[in-house]
Amino acid sequence: xxxxxxxxxxxxxxxxxxxxxxxxxxxxxxxxxxxxxxxxxxxxxxxxxxxxxxxxxxxxxxxxxxxxxxxxxxxxxxxxxxxxxxxxxxxxxxxxxxxxxxxxxxxxxxxxxxxxxxxx
Amino acid sequence: xxxxxxxxxxxxxxxxxxxxxxxxxxxxxxxxxxxxxxxxxxxxxxxxxxxxxxxxxxxxxxxxxxxxxxxxxxxxxxxxxxxxxxxxxxxxxxxxxxxxxxxxxxxx
Amino acid sequence: xxxxxxxxxxxxxxxxxxxxxxxxxxxxxxxxxxxxxxxxxxxxxxxxxxxxxxxxxxxxxxxxxxxxxxxxxxxxxxxxxxxxxxxxxxxxxxxxxxxxxxxxxxxxxxxxxxxxxxxxxxxxxxxxxxxxxxxxxxxxxxxxxxxxxxxxxxxxxxxxxxxxxxxxxxxxxxxxxxxxxxxxxxxxxxxxxxxxxxxxxxxxxxxxxxxxxxxxxxxxxxxxxxxxxxxxxxxxxxxxxx
Numbered sequence: 001x002x003x004x005x006x007x008x009x010x011x012x013x014x015x016x017x018x019x020x021x022x023x024x025x026x027x028x029x030x031x032x033x034x035x036x037x038x039x040x041x042x043x044x045x046x047x048x049x050x051x052x053x054x055x056x057x058x059x060x061x062x063x064x065x066x067x068x069x070x071x072x073x074x075x076x077x078x079x080x081x082x083x084x085x086x087x088x089x090x091x092x093x094x095x096x097x098x099x100x101x102x103x104x105x106x107x108x109x110x111x112x113x114x115x116x117x118x119x120x
Numbered sequence: 121x122x123x124x125x126x127x128x129x130x131x132x133x134x135x136x137x138x139x140x141x142x143x144x145x146x147x148x149x150x151x152x153x154x155x156x157x158x159x160x161x162x163x164x165x166x167x168x169x170x171x172x173x174x175x176x177x178x179x180x181x182x183x184x185x186x187x188x189x190x191x192x193x194x195x196x197x198x199x200x201x202x203x204x205x206x207x208x209x210x211x212x213x214x215x216x217x218x219x220x221x222x223x224x225x226x227x228x
Numbered sequence: 229x230x231x232x233x234x235x236x237x238x239x240x241x242x243x244x245x246x247x248x249x250x251x252x253x254x255x256x257x258x259x260x261x262x263x264x265x266x267x268x269x270x271x272x273x274x275x276x277x278x279x280x281x282x283x284x285x286x287x288x289x290x291x292x293x294x295x296x297x298x299x300x301x302x303x304x305x306x307x308x309x310x311x312x313x314x315x316x317x318x319x320x321x322x323x324x325x326x327x328x329x330x331x332x333x334x335x336x337x338x339x340x341x342x343x344x345x346x347x348x349x350x351x352x353x354x355x356x357x358x359x360x361x362x363x364x365x366x367x368x369x370x371x372x373x374x375x376x377x378x379x380x381x382x383x384x385x386x387x388x389x390x391x392x393x394x395x396x397x398x399x400x401x402x403x404x405x406x407x408x409x410x411x412x413x414x415x416x417x418x419x420x421x422x423x424x425x426x427x428x429x430x431x432x433x434x435x436x437x438x439x440x441x442x443x444x445x446x447x448x449x450x451x452x453x454x455x456x457x458x459x460x461x462x463x464x465x466x467x468x469x470x
Contacts, residue, residue, distance in 0.1 A: 010317065010319065011322060011388075011391075012298050013388070013438070015437070015441045017435070017437030017440075017441065018388070018436050018437070018438060021434055021435070021436045025188075025192060025434075028185070028192075029188075029189065032188065032189050035215060035219075036214070038222075039178075039215070039218040039219045039221070039222040040218065040222075042222035042225055043225045044225070045157065045161065045226050046221075049157040049158055050157070052157035052160070052161075053156060053158075059155070068151075072144065072147065072148075075144065076144060079137060079140050079144075082133055082137070083137060085435055086134065088450065089435070089454045089458070090454075093448065095448075096450065111144060115151070118149070121426075122425060122426055122431040122432075123431065123460045123463075123464050124464065126431040126457065130461075191434070194393065195389065196392065
C-alpha cells in the first residue's frame with residue numbers, strides 16, 4: 001500500500017444538509033442531557049405540591065427562563081429536522097428536501113417567539 | 121443489531137413526533153400567567169389520558185435518546201464496541217426508571 | 229475578483245504521508261481549469277509533482293482532488309468559479325491514504341466496494357435465453373438512477389461519516405450495492421443485505437447529503453442508501469433476520 005498516514009484535507013462543509021445535521025445532532029445531545037434533570041424536577045411532586053412549587057419558583061429566575069426558551073427551540077428544531085430525515089428515508093425520493101430545512105428552522109424560531117410572548 | 125437499533129430509533133421517533141407537538145403546545149399554553157404545581161397537578165392527577173400520554177412519551181424517549189447518543193459517541197469519540205452498548209442500555213434503563221417515576225409523581 | 233494581477237496564488241499539497249502546502253504563482257488565463265493549473269506547475273515549476281488525470285474532459289473521474297476544501301473533478305472546475313481572490317488550495321482527496329502529492333491510494337475505496345457486494349453474479353449460462361428486463365419496472369428504474377457511478381471517490385471524500393467511522397462502507401459502495409439489490413438477475417442479494425445491514429453499512433448514514441451535493445454525475449447515494457435502509461427494515465419484519 002502507499003504512503004498512508006494523514007488523509008485529511010481542509011473541508012468546506014457549507015451546505016444546508018450538513019448544517020441541518022449538526023443542529024439536529026447537537027440539539028439531540030443537549031436534550032438528552034436535559035432529560036434526566038427534567039425527570040428529577042418533576043419527581044419532586046412525590047414530596048407534595050409544595051416541593052414542586054419551590055422548584056418552579058427557582059425556575060422563575062431569568063437565566064432559567066432563557067434556558068427554557070432555548071430548550072423549546074432545541075426541541076422544536078430537533079422535531080422538524082427529524083421529520084425531514086424520516087421523509088428522506090421512508091417517503092418516495094424527491095431530492096434532499098432542502099426547503100424543509102428552512103421551514104423547520106422557521107417553525108423552531110416561531111415556537112421560541114411564542115414562548116417569549118406566553119411566559120410571564 | 122444495527123438494523124434493529126435503526127428500526128427502534130425510527131419507530132420511537134414516529135411515536136415521539138405527535139407527542140412532542142402536543143407537549144410543546146401544552147408548554148406554550150401552561151406557561152401563560154406563570155407555572156404552579158397546583159396548576160400542573162390539577163391537570164395530570166388521576167388522569168388516565170395523561171398517564172398514558174406521558175408513559176408512552178417516557179418509553180419512547182428512553183429508547184430514542186440512548187441510540188442517538190450511541191451514534192454520537194461512536195463517531196466523535198474513540199468509544200465503541202460492547203462496553204458502549206452496555207452503557208447505552210444502562211442509560212436507557214435509567215431514563216425509563218426516572219421518567220416513569222416522574223410520571224407517577226404527577227399522576228398519582 | 230479583487231486581485232488585479234494576472235497571476236494566481238496556488239498552494240499545492242506536497243509530500244507523502246507527511247507534507248505541507250507549497251505556494252506557486254501561476255499565470256492566470258481567461259479560461260483555465262484547475263487541472264490546467266496543476267499541469268502548468270508540473271511542467272514549468274515542479275517536474276516531480278505527482279497527480280492523476282486521464283481524459284481531461286469530465287468523463288473518467290481520475291482527476292478528482294480537493295479544491296478549496298471541496299472534492300471536485302479538476303478538469304471540470306473552472307478556476308474563475310472557485311478561486312477566491314485569485315487564490316487556490318489544491319490537496320489530495322480526503323479520507324484516502326496518500327501516496328505522493330495529489331495522488332491517493334484508491335485501494336480502500338475499492339475494497340469497500342467489493343465488501344458491500346458490488347460484484348455482479350448471475351446464474352444464467354451461455355446457452356440460456358437472454359433475460360428480459362423491463363426498463364420501466366420500478367426496480368430497473370431504481371437501478372438505472374444509480375448505475376452511472378464511475379468510482380471517482382468524490383462522494384467518499386466528501387462524506388464526514390467516512391472520515392469519522394473507519395468501518396463505514398461509504399456512499400459509492402452502498403450506491404452500487406443498491407443497484408445490485410435491484411438487479412433481478414443478481415443472485416447474491418441476500419449477501420448484500422447481510423453486509424449492508426450490519427455495522428459499517430447503510431444504517432451509519434446520517435443523511436448529511438454531502439455525497440449528493442458533490443457527485444459530478446449528479447447521482448443520489450443518499451437516496452440509494454435510504455432504499456437499502458427500507459430493504460433491511462422490510463427484511464427484518466418479513467423474516468426476523470436483521
